[in-house]
Amino acid sequence: MCLVVGTCCRGFKENSTSDVIFSSATAKEVGQSLVQYFWEAFPAGSGPIDRTTYMFTYVDPQPGSPQLEELLEDYWDLMPKYQGVSFDDLEILRIIFGIFPTYRDSPLPAAFDRILQFGDASGIQSPVSFGGFGSLTRHLGRLTTGIYEALEGNFLDSKSLSMLNPYMPNLSSSWLFQRAMSAKKQSNVPPDFINELLFANFISMQKLGDPVLRPFLQVGIPVLLEWFGHFIMLGYYTFLSTFLDPTIRPLIESFPAKMRYEWKRGLEAWQYGAGLDYKLSPSEAHETAKRSDPSKEIFSTDSLK
Numbered sequence: 001m002c003l004v005v006g007t008c009c010r011g012f013k014e015n016s017t018s019d020v021i022f023s024s025a026t027a028k029e030v031g032q033s034l035v036q037y038f039w040e041a042f043p044a045g046s047g048p049i050d051r052t053t054y055m056f057t058y059v060d061p062q063p064g065s066p067q068l069e070e071l072l073e074d075y076w077d078l079m080p081k082y083q084g085v086s087f088d089d090l091e092i093l094r095i096i097f098g099i100f101p102t103y104r105d106s107p108l109p110a111a112f113d114r115i116l117q118f119g120d121a122s123g124i125q126s127p128v129s130f131g132g133f134g135s136l137t138r139h140l141g142r143l144t145t146g147i148y149e150a151l152e153g154n155f156l157d158s159k160s161l162s163m164l165n166p167y168m169p170n171l172s173s174s175w176l177f178q179r180a181m182s183a184k185k186q187s188n189v190p191p192d193f194i195n196e197l198l199f200a201n202f203i204s205m206q207k208l209g210d211p212v213l214r215p216f217l218q219v220g221i222p223v224l225l226e227w228f229g230h231f232i233m234l235g236y237y238t239f240l241s242t243f244l245d246p247t248i249r250p251l252i253e254s255f256p257a258k259m260r261y262e263w264k265r266g267l268e269a270w271q272y273g274a275g276l277d278y279k280l281s282p283s284e285a286h287e288t289a290k291r292s293d294p295s296k297e298i299f300s301t302d303s304l305k
Helices: 068-083 133-153 158-162 169-180 193-207 214-219 221-254 257-273 282-291
Strands: 002-010 019-022 028-030 033-035 038-043 050-058 091-100
Touching: 002 068, 028 068, 038 068, 050 068, 050 091, 068 091, 133 257, 158 257, 169 221, 169 257, 221 257
Parallel strands: none
Antiparallel strands: 002 050, 002 091, 019 038, 028 033, 038 050
């Protein structure tokens, strides 16, 4: 599960940047658990000097897991250093806290007729953005169309609704990131391992070098083999969406209503499960190419450690 605490405060003079994920400290003991803290920060929509900051961590639910109250105590101590401010200069507008369940096998299929998990409850989440907003926005078009067609055709049994939250290898394979970002008290790795792992991964995303896979070996062979299975399925879904989808899609409208609904959901699962639902525009592709040039690096590697 993901534990989150934070605030929305007024009084930030420097408020023009955002952090999707930030970590500057090694793993530490909280209660009977070892945790690795991560941060997220962004300007709030309520005013030009209002800013929201989150601190979050991933833990296994078990006796002795950290309490939100304990995380808040650390948040009060660590946030001023993270943002370079003092709480004495800020007005706290609201305090934010919550627990997000995370699922190894996600998204979750519908367990009952006429009931569909949506948003965070469905498990359609990214392990590096656990508010789920970005994931929900990405899937919004697919879900709204699918829900409308399910209601219109009265396809509200659990099997039909489960097709709205299908298996997606790109989502399942990303679960390994969450596993690798969770500190284990029994582990014999150094306390800065998670930060070093993330650092290596961010660099490899740009350079696509040998470090892309090596850090994953640290989570264990069984987990790695499970992840590799999802990786194989990612290639399989890419093949299906690229070559079979164009052949089948023109025929769908001639199918009976129930079969048409099922095939549409299947094609969506191939497309979204392979990550082919988004295409870079020429201008975005050019900008991405510029950013991949180490001489024009857009982030500070020191800030990732």
